[in-house]
Amino acid sequence: MKRIEFHDREEEIKEIKNILEREPSLITFIYGPINSGKTELMSYAVKQLPEDYAIFRINLRGRFIRGYEEFLDVLFDIDEERRERNAKEYAKAILKDLKLIGGIPIPLNLFERMFERKERSKDVFKYIESFMEEISQKYVPVLIVDELQVIGDVKIDELLIYKLFNFFIRLTKELHLCHVFAVSSDSLFIEEIYSEAMLQGRCRYLLVDDFDYNNTMDFLENYEFSDKEKGDAWYHCGGKPVYLVELINHKLGGGNTKEKAEELLKVRITQLRDLLDELNYVRPVVEIAGEQYRVEKEKVIEILKLFMDRERVDFELHRPAKHFLVKKNILFVDPMGGEVRPQSRLDLLAIRELVKV
Ligand SMILES: Nc1ncnc2c1ncn2[C@@H]1O[C@H](COP(=O)(O)OP(=O)(O)OP(=O)(O)O)[C@@H](O)[C@H]1O
């Protein structure tokens, strides 16, 4: 089977490398519409780094975190072979062969001790700080947390996410010890972060968007798409990498691009129609700043109709309906650009099909 090569992202990689060459000073939030290639980009970018970078990657996707124990489980990579007195000794001992690691390494005995202690999260952060301090004698440590929104609502005494942000600020802005990248495809979460006072001036945002037109054409060119096939792909799927990959695989298997693209659209229309139909019977509740609001179908349709003749609209829309559409992954909010748009070209076409008069 032919493997699909990683495509482009030169600009983004350049920016990430630039960040990594400087002293750590801000938290970097990587955001963008769903399936735009954020995770893929980070994996690819860190593989390009020289030997003296130590990468710690934590992916929270699909992890169920309700409290402290589960949080420790995703954060750490337990080393059952070693027993050490403390983080420093341990870091020294494993310094020789560090490169790309799942979680933060910790020997079993220290992990177990952390479980039993009272001032729990304090211990965790203290361990990581000492560990990074030692590692940074020889390496540039980089911490990547993917799907950070998973712990958005987790409480350990208070909201865990605030403790974590405080700790990230300490690692970057105060100690300049470790680079921190937080990746998220949840635009409601990014929107909240964007207006979070605690993070003002302490983080930067990097948008990883779908490919633009030229880039999409180049990508498809590598797999010998004809002009007609490229046109069909762009019309239906825009530059969404995940769909383009699907079209490429379909073509490599001898399939017809237009048929596949139309099939993808049909599926999306059906999903959206079903969602709107459900609103005839139920009025879902969304929570905004701790208050609950009911979602009215008319308001939802009102927003969708705005996309009949344009691809993006202003930020200020009826809040509960907007919130609902974002939560359902139909719309994407870009607080930096101050705009709202469908998550993909397929979504835009499906919306237009369903609200046309
Ligand atoms: N630069 C690229 N070149 C080739 N294929 C890519 C590229 N970026 C993404 N893809 C394809 O798109 C798929 C989705 O990418 P990825 O999972 O990185 O998106 P994401 O933005 O992290 O998604 P989510 O919003 O679900 O977190 C990948 O599995 C890969 O097949």
Ligand SMILES: [Mg+2]
């Ligand atoms: Mg991802």
